[in-house]
Amino acid sequence: MPTSSRFAVAVHLLCALAFLEATAGERGVTSAELAKSVNTNPVVVRRLLGSLTRAGFVAGRGGRSGGYGLARSPAKIRLDAVLAAVEPDGLLTLHANPTNRACTVSCGIKPVLGGVFAEAERALHASLERRTLADLLRQVQAAG
Amino acid sequence: MPTSSRFAVAVHLLCALAFLEATAGERGVTSAELAKSVNTNPVVVRRLLGSLTRAGFVAGRGGRSGGYGLARSPAKIRLDAVLAAVEPDGLLTLHANPTNRACTVSCGIKPVLGGVFAEAERALHASLERRTLADLLRQVQAAG
DNA sequence: CATTTGCGCAACCACTGTAGTTGCGGATGC
DNA sequence: GCATCCGCAACTACAGTGGTTGCGCAAATG
DSSP: OOOOOHHHHHHHHHHHHHHHHHHHTTSOBOHHHHHHHHTSOHHHHHHHHHHHHHTTSEEEEOSTTOEEEESSOGGGOBHHHHHHHHOTTOSOOOOOOOOOTTOHHHHHHHHHHHHHHHHHHHHHHHHHHTOBHHHHHHHHHHHO | OOOOOHHHHHHHHHHHHHHHHHHHTTSOBOHHHHHHHHTSOHHHHHHHHHHHHHTTSEEEEOSTTOEEEESSOGGGOBHHHHHHHHOTTOSOOOOOOOOOTTOHHHHHHHHHHHHHHHHHHHHHHHHHHTOBHHHHHHHHHHHO
16 A cells, blocks of 8 residues: 555644644644645644544644644653554554465464564554654754 | 555565475475465565565576575575565655745654654664564464 | 476556545634 | 634545456476
8 A cells, every 4th residue: 555644744743733832822723724834735634633632632622713732742742652543553464365274374374473563563663652742843943 | 555465475475485395396386376375366476576586585487397486594584674675665654745845844844754764664673683584484383 | 399387577457545625514702 | 693613524536556467488398
């Protein structure tokens, strides 16, 4: 499959949200403003922020002067949790082909591979766990 | 994108190849035999084994009594190299949306994210690096 | 040397997941 | 009431994957 860019966009959105929130005052940050930063459509933004809302990272309010805001401090948003929120199925997937029961390898490979995949994804999450949204904000600000 | 299962199938094929090679004697293992184990088409097998051939893991010969064979010992085939061979673009991808030059975050996020992604993928490869085809064969045989 | 067997490659099709878009309903504040 | 904004569902367009067929070439067998 075309490998998804949801994770990248989600992180981008969280950064932009943290950034714009500072200047927005009481008003929420609208999906249209966020969409401008990513150069995409407000609905795409809302879809993604829907997952992040369910995961407890952001909160949105409807109505005039509505919009989004972070639901917790950037230092408490770890990237591994963001990945899990927008890509719940993981990155390494087994093949769905039916197993050939006449073949030892075909019968035995999937559980073995599953274990390998699980360990590899744990390693990936462990790496992302060390990064928070606050870290990224610092780096983006330093670069700009 | 529908996340690809090339890696899983490639590992399955390598296992099956190692397994069948033992009983095949001088003859090569044909793509049709391998296809039976994965329950797929010989052409799909050949496509994937094409990548693995270019990476130096297997070798195929045409002609009568042709087929495939491992080009090096299972203990020398590390899974991270297999992943790199069949999925050269990596698993985490940046979004392709044009950057909004009026936005600090949009301008700065991609290099920062790129660094984070690279580190995460390194962690994933480091985990896979510890597993060789020989390890998997041992596990599959123990389970069967 | 003809035949058989099997790989290599290109072309094509069907399927699927993603991003993009529109439209409508409901909430919120002026 | 009315404007603004989120939430959600439906639809479209596109891209990547896996599956399939067809043809050319290589190699072994008789």
